[in-house]
Amino acid sequence: MKKKILELRAVENLKGMTEELLETKLKINKMVDELEKDEKRAYFNDEEKKEYNSLVERAEDLQQEILKIEDEREKKINFNNAEFRAIENVILPNEKIEKRSYSDNSNPNMDFGKLVKGMAGKGWNGAKKEQEHYRAMQSAENSVIIPQVLADRIIDVARTKSALFGKTPVIQMDNNNLSIAVQTKDAVANFVNEGELIPTGEALFEKVDLKGKTLAIFIPVSEELLDSASNLSNQLLNSSAMAIGLALDKAMLYGKGVVEGSPTEIKGISEYATINKVSHTGATLDYDLLIKGLKSCKSSNIEPNNIVYSTDMGMDLAMLKDSQGQYITKPSALNNYTISESNNVNANESYIYDSNSLLLGLHKGVTIEWGVSGDMFQRIQKGLRIYLRADLGVINPKGITQATFTKMA
DSSP, X not given: OHHHHHHHHHHHHHHXXXXXXXXXXXXXXXXXXXXXXXXXXXXXXXXXXXXXXXXXXXXXXXXXXXXXXXXXXXXXXXXXXXXXXXXXXXXXXXXXXXXXXXXXXXXXXXXXXXXHHHHTTSOOXXXXXXXXXXXXXXXXXXXXXXOHHHHHHHHHHHHHTOSSGGGSOEEEESSSEEEEEEEOSOOOOOOOOTTSOOOOOOOXXXXXXXXXXXXXXXXXXXXXXXXXXXXXXXXXXXXXXXXXXXXXXXXXXXXXXXXXXXOOSOBOGGGOTTSEEEEEEESSOOTHHHHHXXXXXXXXXXOOOEXXXXXXXXXXXXXXXXXXXXXXXXXXXXXXXXEEEETTSOTTEEEEEOGGGEEEEEESOOEEEEEOOTTTTTTTEEXXXXXXXXXXXXXXXXXXXXEEEEEOO
């Protein structure tokens, strides 16, 4: 009975918040409509701007609360089919972030290109859904949170265009930071005589803090393209995804973490002194480098599942020949691993790792803004600025090996 009452209360809360969200959006639309009708001014005054920003902030909070409630309901419905995961809600490398339904009423058919054209002042013809979202979420600075369905779609495409980012589990952060407990050591069982103390083991868990660092992209777009391109949506989505994938790959590999005394970027795995680091010296590169890297992880009782190296290294390995001039095939010991290449990896390096030893936190909100700067006005261009927040957590450094090749002098 008590469970039933709690479920009814949750439904009532959801209904109340949904009604308040609709009411708040109507107020936002009314303010925008009144401003557009006023031919004497183009901007809100200070008092109106304060009220407008307050309404937009409330709408965002309500959408997040509704999302949480519906996510909980969905989890209960799908509980019997759910697989065990060490971290709740984590999205594994072979899964899509984009969901099948969204509690913020995002329409899966919403068009990124139409939203961008409308924001750029090209009108909202045939873009009712996009216009409604823009009016509901627009800030006074003409920036808007991308609908969750589009933001997730961009991230999904970005994951397919990267080496490390695409192979790393992702967790979406409601806020700009997240703390998780991670296991750093296997538990140890001991046989003991009755009455004896059970030996005390070392600490098994530690806290890992993910604190979002801002990743920004600026894409110039010509007025001609805005006016005529029928495939603008796909072009922008793919351009944005490519830039995000490349930037996150670089940061996850070599990000310094702290720049000029401030933690302004992701700390990459190469910057962790606690990961395994091996080297191999020879007259020419060979597969021994990778096998050494595998051995280093396995010695810590961790089975790696990914190998990534530079495109140069990949080509050098592909050109290996025996004394008869026949190409050498890779050892069978490497057959069970996902091997990928990336121009972001240093030419003489390879990374061998267990994907569960890493976790990437991504803030749910992805923001887009339009503007003109520098000589863009003369070039008849506008600029699309996209930014998101992300951070990398190294869950188990012993599940990661940096293998470096040095050519013998």
